[in-house]
Amino acid sequence: MRRTLTVAVATAALMLLGGPLPVAGADGSGTARAADGWSAREAEAFWTPERMASAEPVTPGVPGTRAAKAGIGENFDGIPVVGRMFVMQGGGAYFCTASVVASPGHDLVLSAAHCLLGPDSRQVAFVPRYTRAKPRPYGMFPVLRGTNGRPKVWIDPRYPREGPDRAATVDAAFAQVGPDAEGWRVQDVVGANRLVTGATYTHARVELIGYPATSARPRRCHNRTTKFTSTDPGIPGSFLRIDCTGYPGGTSGGPFLAHYDPQTGTGEVVGVIGGWKTGGTTPDTSYSSYFGKEIRKLYETAVAGARGA
Template identity: 55%
Template sequence: MRRTLTMAAVVAALLVPAGPLPVAGAVGGTAPVAVGRWSAREAQSFWTAERMASAAPLPPAPPDRVDPAPPELPEPPEPAEPAEPVEPVEPVQPTEPVEPAAEIPVATPPPAATGLPLPSVPPTATPAPTPATAPTPATTAAPTPAATAAPTPTRAPAPPTPAPLPAPARAAVPPLPALTPGIGQNFDGIPVAGRMFLVKGGGAYFCTASVVSSPGRNLVLSAGHCLLGSDTQQVAFVPQYTRAKPRPYGMFPVLRDAGGHSKIWIDPRYRSQGVDRAAALDVAFAQVGPNTRGFPVEAVVGGNRLVTGAGYAQARVTLIGHPASAARPRVCVNRTTKFTSADARIPGSFLRINCTGYPGGTSGGPFLTRYDARTGTGDVVGVIGGWKTGGDKADTSYSSYFGADIRKLYEKAVAGAKAGR
């Protein structure tokens, strides 16, 4: 099946309690969110555990869907400079010529605060010897009136400097289950991946998303078709969502600009040409605000490194997604191969992976290489999406190829997130 629900399943999903949302901004007694505002507290008030549990995977998008929304957020006046030099990626031996691999630099945490340095004191000058001179007759100095002391200005005491927030506790990374290549298993998830909740057309929906390292430590990555549309509202990311523990690390709202539009970056061609014609660009980045404790998402759960130009054939990819009505996410490992479309209506080449049990809801799930079990992060080389929005069968998934276009989109998101601070 397609990576989204069939129409019958959509109707059924929208009939669950709290599924249909007649007014997206004021459901269940929640006050409408002010234009330009959408904080973690507001997101948690809106996305209750019951509403998250009843959210459905996105319904199928029409193949010729064109987004009438403004194609891009305002660009900053100057491009942002990279925070760090680009790190080299381990060489990949592709089966055919591809772009040279390059890795997006990982933002390093700011150094620990230290006391302000004391002003340097210049060394005391040694007085030069004065030449001997003939004695001069003593003179009587005229008495000078006592100087009037200038009033000392009274300064109000400086307000106390607020104590810095304690560093967030390091997210615990559960071990992955024993995996057989190509066989998906439900598991308790990893902190860096989770569900992206949103309201669209009056309904509560979700996709899968993951944190991607960035200088601002505030970007998440998903599929373009998940976040497409001017009616996409109340968007929030929940790391390591499970029904038993719906907010283990809090909720991170996708920020809005002054006009009330969610800060999401999708290639303009994907918006204008539609989900099939521009399937090779089915990728989206979103800027999320801090959780209710004030911490950025990457500081709490870590982030994957975005890698572009790594090739289509990867020997071992870890695939994570949140399937339809499952209470927990799903994980699988397998190799990827190159798939080139023969359908002129859906042009392009894509990464293809065979993993069982990835239906609707898993769209946006990361393709991870070099997964590190200690940190729970890896190199993200794809997301479920692209060919027929991620695949027309639950056991085979696809991703748009991460090449120069995706790198440029990431750089635009980094610059836009920096300009918005």
């Protein structure tokens, strides 16, 4: 059983955010408010601690056995740049993992495409370092909406057109989040990982962080990555592979962090859980789409879109 649910379509819109930090409301007050009315305070009122705790993973849990030479995962209290992405789909509350990626606007987060592709995704919000005990330690950052009312998410157009198997090599998505309830942008509050594209498939050490559905806290593990080339003609391409124990549903979108610095809690993001069979078929081996020129182009499109270009 694959780690993800299949969803149908996605769209992206552009909006300009400008001005100094923190961002003031249109009335000149210090209250941050998105132009379409989906503000941080409204996101906090909607995503109560109880609703967040009851959210299910976008992906169902997957049984499996421990992989050979796997890194041993452990639950921990998390790091500020990684959190849960909450989304309402079809009347249900769901979540994936997401992380802040450095951008000129200080307002982009990165996850897997299959996490944010739902045709009826609404009330989408990012919560850095979420745990059940401390559900909003750094506030809540709502994913902005475009003029069409859809969340501002950038996904390679091949992914909704060809589906998660044929387009598994581009299973990544960027989303623009608005300021928190105090008016601060996410990167200024928690920092950011640096996006790296065009690197090798093989890294001597990668920190893998995700939010398992089975845990009240996130999970971390480190191990080397290897190159995996699919022999399934229905899922073509090459992917990063890492053996780390205990990454079931909910961990999709979790970052692969190379050169991770425990002092700053940041690193170079070279992948996210997703791609081959949308992240893997057992919880002890995870995959990522290769971050090459396609992901770089997608990032540049998101940066331009977030600026209103």
